[in-house]
Amino acid sequence: MNISEIIAKENYTLYIKAEDGKTGLFDVKPYLESEAFAPLKDKAEFERIHNGKYFIEWDCGADLSADTIQSRWVIIHTDHAQQNAPVNSVDAPLS
Numbered sequence: 001m002n003i004s005e006i007i008a009k010e011n012y013t014l015y016i017k018a019e020d021g022k023t024g025l026f027d028v029k030p031y032l033e034s035e036a037f038a039p040l041k042d043k044a045e046f047e048r049i050h051n052g053k054y055f056i057e058w059d060c061g062a063d064l065s066a067d068t069i070q071s072r073w074v075i076i077h078t079d080h081a082q083q084n085a086p087v088n089s090v091d092a093p094l095s
Contacts, residue, residue: 001066006056008047012040014056016069024073026064036062 005017012028028046031037039060040046048059057063 001070002053003051003056003066003069006049006051008049012046014049016056016073018070022075023077024069024075026069026073028064031062031064036060 002019003016004019005015007015009015009025012032014026014028015023016026017023028037028040032041040058040062045058045060050057050059052063054066055063056069
């Protein structure tokens, strides 16, 4: 899976679009109790997300692989996702 777009949503959820057009939601809440993800409890930190194409990463160093995302995301229909997606999407790969 190659990630083409990530949007930080309410309630520690990520909207993710793959390059093949599939879209889904990924719940980050179960990870927030681990040491690496704890800084993401700060909403501002949660929203500072970077797209590495095969992974996503936050400024604090926490990351999720595309394999992890693909195994745990909830796929949604594209037309529904586009209507509910906020404008502040992150789609540029990491340099």
